Amino acid sequence: xxxxxxxxxxxxxxxxxxxxxxxxxxxxxxxxxxxxxxxxxxxxxxxxxxxxxxxxxxxxxxxxxxxxxxxxxxxxxxxxxxxxxxxxxxxxxxxxxxxxxxxxxxxxxxxxxxxxxxxxxxxxxxxxxxxxxxxxxxxxxxxxxxxxxxxxxxxxxxxxxxxxxxxxxxxxxxxxxxxxxxxxxxxxxxxxxxxxxxxxxxxxxxxxxxxxxxxxxxxxxxxxxxxxxxxxxxxxxxxxxxxxxxxxxxxxxxxxxxxxxxxxxxxxxxxxxxxxxxxxxxxxxxxxxxxxxxxxxxxxxxxxxxxxxxxxxxxxxxxxxxxxxxxxxxxxxxxxx
Numbered sequence: 001x002x003x004x005x006x007x008x009x010x011x012x013x014x015x016x017x018x019x020x021x022x023x024x025x026x027x028x029x030x031x032x033x034x035x036x037x038x039x040x041x042x043x044x045x046x047x048x049x050x051x052x053x054x055x056x057x058x059x060x061x062x063x064x065x066x067x068x069x070x071x072x073x074x075x076x077x078x079x080x081x082x083x084x085x086x087x088x089x090x091x092x093x094x095x096x097x098x099x100x101x102x103x104x105x106x107x108x109x110x111x112x113x114x115x116x117x118x119x120x121x122x123x124x125x126x127x128x129x130x131x132x133x134x135x136x137x138x139x140x141x142x143x144x145x146x147x148x149x150x151x152x153x154x155x156x157x158x159x160x161x162x163x164x165x166x167x168x169x170x171x172x173x174x175x176x177x178x179x180x181x182x183x184x185x186x187x188x189x190x191x192x193x194x195x196x197x198x199x200x201x202x203x204x205x206x207x208x209x210x211x212x213x214x215x216x217x218x219x220x221x222x223x224x225x226x227x228x229x230x231x232x233x234x235x236x237x238x239x240x241x242x243x244x245x246x247x248x249x250x251x252x253x254x255x256x257x258x259x260x261x262x263x264x265x266x267x268x269x270x271x272x273x274x275x276x277x278x279x280x281x282x283x284x285x286x287x288x289x290x291x292x293x294x295x296x297x298x299x300x301x302x303x304x305x306x307x308x309x310x311x312x313x314x315x316x317x318x319x320x321x322x323x324x325x326x327x328x329x330x331x332x333x334x335x336x337x
Contacts, residue, residue, distance in 0.1 A: 079289060091156070104166055121198065135163070194259070264325070265296060
């Protein structure tokens with residue numbers, strides 16, 4: 001047993017360190033590549049010796065650097081949110097984009113923009129938390145009242161149905177109040193509006209959410225083995241689930257409020273992480289954060305390369321990866337109907 005723990009520690013630490021190195025390199029590539037390519041030497045100089053009189057330095061500091069850092073943080077938050085959801089529900093199909101969380105957040109955002117057009121970024125973030133909670137509540141209510149109770153596929157179907165309903169309401173409200181142009185950013189999912197204010201929101205909300213997720217990580221590992229096992233070991237499953245839901249709402253709400261509906265990161269990354277490290281959420285959560293951040297910053301780079309000099313919505317890039325993965329998982333869970 002000590003050998004297995006040591007092996008897991010070495011593997012987990014190695015994955016995190018290697019992933020962080022790749023993230024740093026990817027951030028450099030993301031900053032250097034764009035409508036106007038910038039040399040890596042200039043990037044390094046702008047970060048360490050910023051000169052406000054140099055145009056390329058201003059582009060790096062005010063546009064590309066916050067965008068790259070924001071991409072890493074949004075990817076990390078969505079990946080951890082998906083990992084926590086899958087652990088709490090023991091549902092391999094759970095993720096913010098599939099379980100109605102993302103669409104709930106977008107629904108609250110469109111209402112805020114329609115009735116409070118002068119709302120600040122902080123107000124939009126808070127409203128996205130509320131909307132995410134609404135999405136979760138509706139999905140679990142529908143799933144709980146279905147015949148046969150909650151199964152992974154029924155939860156996924158309820159999530160898709162609730163997401164479609166909230167998305168339709170959002171579109172109708174956006175068109176009626178003429179805020180469709182403002183909401184198009186959230187529908188597509190993108191990082192073009194990322195700035196230092198957005199990064200601060202992600203740092204505060206993400207920091208709190210990630211710390212709380214690590215605090216309950218051991219409890220999630222036990223809960224993922226089954227509710228009866230968890231109760232038998234004396235664990236307060238209701239408290240763990242409540243804290244887990246708060247984590248999901250905070251992480252998803254913050255990510256959606258600044259980057260829109262970027263899907264499937266919370267579905268794909270936790271599965272890849274479990275394949276690498278196993279079922280211990282003390283490792284799944286930090287590794288998911290690293291791999292999620294890496295995936296989104298690479299997807300953002302790809303979004304700029306597919307149809308240069310125009311940008312493809314980064315949500316479309318993650319969907320290309322995530323949809324086949326979702327269909328594969330759904331096929332494996334078809335007995336749950």
